[in-house]
Amino acid sequence: MTSPAEAATHEPPFEILVSRAFGAEAFFELGDLLPELAEDLSGIEDRLKSVLQSGYPPLTEAVLYACTRGGKRLRPLLMAAAHRSLGATTTKPVHALAASFQLIHTASLIHDDVIDHADQRRGRPSVLRAFGLPTAIVAGDYLYVRAFELASEYPQAIILRCGEACASLAEGEILQEACRFDLTISRDQYLGIVTRKTATIVSAALASVGDIAGSTASIVEALAAYGRAVGIAFQLRDDLLDAYGEPDLLGKPLYADFREGNPTLLSIEAYQHLDGRAKTEYERLFARHEKRPRELHKLRTLTDQTPASAIVSAEGDRWASAAIRALDPLPHGPYRSLLERLARAATTRRY
């Protein structure tokens, strides 16, 4: 177990995470909720770290490396806020499950980075780069296993929902692989990948919070719908930031999707709006397995000649609005407002 003091040396304080995600003004608005939420996240963090001690120090080192520092901790934050929005005065009953979902998320990122040959993640070398391929594969497996151990204290229906979300994540990954270098996939196909890779897991996490709180079926469904929509809004923003963000804030170089040939709504729309020689060039560049920096930059400038980024932005806003509307059955209160704000932040965040 890492003491909160030790954890604090690894992690940026919660307040900084919040003001980065919401802007300084929200930081003051959220003032009253911050101490409670900070406590929630620290409780979740403690549960998470309690399962990371392996019997072999180099493995522990790799998984601690993957799980600490950086990361927005969006899933734990959403789960804590959702639980409190349902009237919970302590979020302890969801801590193990939130830690479980956070581990699943981290495991999937580690394996994603192996698949995408990604060198950087959150401002430092990826687990792949820092520890090598064997450790990256095993560390991901290990985190999945620990995640299920954490989930094992919940009823079978919750474990199964968690499993189904992981299975959907795996499907999304394979689906994405099958679409690599293909700019002709439809917007629905793209949303299908995003739903499987990102949205289903957020949706399952929030629906489970509803279950644990003993909510009605309509509240559970509302939270599931909210999670799904926030997940999609979040991923659309990720796609935009990959081409238009600030590498220093993102903690990784731009243009990973161009480089790997992963089509996103941005490149699909850009490709559809280009014509003539520009379209041919976009396609040719996107299909290259090895791309030079100026080729990546060219893809970006060609994208700029189209309304693609505005389209992606608008689509993200639509999903954020859908997320907010989904919250209708929930009781009004400061935590429901926070969930609404988080949905908006998903599409305005800079990292």
Add this chain to the structure above:
Amino acid sequence: MTSPAEAATHEPPFEILVSRAFGAEAFFELGDLLPELAEDLSGIEDRLKSVLQSGYPPLTEAVLYACTRGGKRLRPLLMAAAHRSLGATTTKPVHALAASFQLIHTASLIHDDVIDHADQRRGRPSVLRAFGLPTAIVAGDYLYVRAFELASEYPQAIILRCGEACASLAEGEILQEACRFDLTISRDQYLGIVTRKTATIVSAALASVGDIAGSTASIVEALAAYGRAVGIAFQLRDDLLDAYGEPDLLGKPLYADFREGNPTLLSIEAYQHLDGRAKTEYERLFARHEKRPRELHKLRTLTDQTPASAIVSAEGDRWASAAIRALDPLPHGPYRSLLERLARAATTRRY
């Protein structure tokens, strides 16, 4: 769900598996048990296949490829035999768990083959070679997830034991990675790797059968000890077969351990018994990251100049005997005899 008839087209009949593993003479001796065991294995197989249908056909194809044809189905067989040895008249209560352990085993093999760059497995291309690295990583993840879904119908203690065994497997993999190209590791270090990579999971599987059957603590401990010892005996035989087996029977080329620089008791003992120029050459060849066929062959002929293979054989026999002794608290009967025979078969099998 695959019907038994469909399954039969994919799998060699159980009788062939048995006569291959035990020899034709045992086949007749076991005559009375065969129909029951064949039914047990087919029930386990059905549970296993029932969770492999993913929402995306190419993923389903990859996991079916990994889970069908070939494989000795040793874990399911041990679990069914152990359950019946405790007086169970149906093994249905352990089917889901046996399927779960079989999926964990398969998942670990898929990821192992990625780590070891193995092209072949069970007489055909490995998942890595047949489907590529992204699918191999995701298929392994997917099988771990499905394994935990299957385990979720059992009490938390059993899910956790299953999780701990998977965690130990991950540790063993990392430990093995850390020892690559190192012939100076001790026999105990080697047994530590084998225990983590192979024995703990067999031990956990069998102890869980005892739990599910409502056995006393001493029976559960006996089954755990038996599983551990059989697992080690089994792995020692694997190591021998990798240098002395018949590639056609094994379904993969020889010398994978030499090639990857994974020290086993065979190479550790050979290295310790060699001296002078032969020892230097053994070390030099073993340490090469790329080895030519004649270098692999040279490692084998140098090994032949030492008593290494006899030492590994004797060590395997000792573990098989320990496994048999561990069964003492179990009631006598045909299924206890079968477990004894399986322990012996672990060290005499040709594939």
